[in-house]
Amino acid sequence: MQGKIVSYDHKNNLGCLEASNGEKYIFSGYSWSEKKLPVPKDEVGFTFSRTGSIDKIFYRNKTIYNQELTNAAATPELLGSNINSSTSLINIERLKSTEYEKYQIENRYGFIRWVSKALKNFADFSGRARRKEYWCFYLASTVFIITCRFILTIISLDYINYDAALSIISFIGFVNIILIIPTVAVGTRRLHDVGQSGWWQLLWFIPVIGWIVILFLLCKNTSPHNNQWGQPAKVTRLL
Numbered sequence: 001m002q003g004k005i006v007s008y009d010h011k012n013n014l015g016c017l018e019a020s021n022g023e024k025y026i027f028s029g030y031s032w033s034e035k036k037l038p039v040p041k042d043e044v045g046f047t048f049s050r051t052g053s054i055d056k057i058f059y060r061n062k063t064i065y066n067q068e069l070t071n072a073a074a075t076p077e078l079l080g081s082n083i084n085s086s087t088s089l090i091n092i093e094r095l096k097s098t099e100y101e102k103y104q105i106e107n108r109y110g111f112i113r114w115v116s117k118a119l120k121n122f123a124d125f126s127g128r129a130r131r132k133e134y135w136c137f138y139l140a141s142t143v144f145i146i147t148c149r150f151i152l153t154i155i156s157l158d159y160i161n162y163d164a165a166l167s168i169i170s171f172i173g174f175v176n177i178i179l180i181i182p183t184v185a186v187g188t189r190r191l192h193d194v195g196q197s198g199w200w201q202l203l204w205f206i207p208v209i210g211w212i213v214i215l216f217l218l219c220k221n222t223s224p225h226n227n228q229w230g231q232p233a234k235v236t237r238l239l
Contacts, residue, residue: 118182129193191218
């Protein structure tokens with residue numbers, strides 16, 4: 001897509017651009033792929049990641065900009081060392097950005113909403129997930145499994161007939177198998193959010209040492225950087 005830079009704040013490494021269709025988007029400095037600083041009214045092109053967030057931003061006409069940096073990429077440190085006087089702060093409180101609105105809505109999520117989100121993305125192995133989504137779903141799954149075992153214990157006491165018991169056991173077994181997919185998927189996205197591959201979940205099969213390592217990774221806070229799986233699952237710092 002095409003658009004133009006609206007503003008950029010070097011302190012928070014966040015900017016705003018307006019697409020050609022009038023939509024406004026917040027972008028991270030890590031999405032900036034040029035050597036030159038982002039300046040308001042610069043005409044740019046940009047692409048989206050599979051998660052729907054801005055992935056890369058680049059100049060549409062590179063010959064009309066002459067502000068050079070020495071390194072090949074515009075890192076937050078480099079962007080902060082050269083500030084254009086026309087660069088203004090982003091008013092995030094009033095900015096109608098799809099991304100920011102999503103973060104604001106998620107900040108009001110309760111336990112049920114986080115579990116529902118994990119179930120909704122039950123087969124998504126490519127995005128990123130924050131800690132609340134993973135641990136709420138993990139807790140809900142654990143409670144469900146414990147409840148199922150309690151029901152199986154009652155069945156084993158011959159309180160119900162054989163046919164009814166067989167149906168209940170089959171249903172519980174089926175649901176437990178189905179839960180494997182969203183559990184692995186949300187675990188994969190959680191690891192993506194800290195910059196790690198979902199294959200690290202294989203550490204669950206290594207007692208003690210593997211469990212300690214995987215729990216450490218799953219408990220880490222969101223990495224503030226864009227990576228190959230998209231933008232951070234939450235905004236770690238706003239204006």
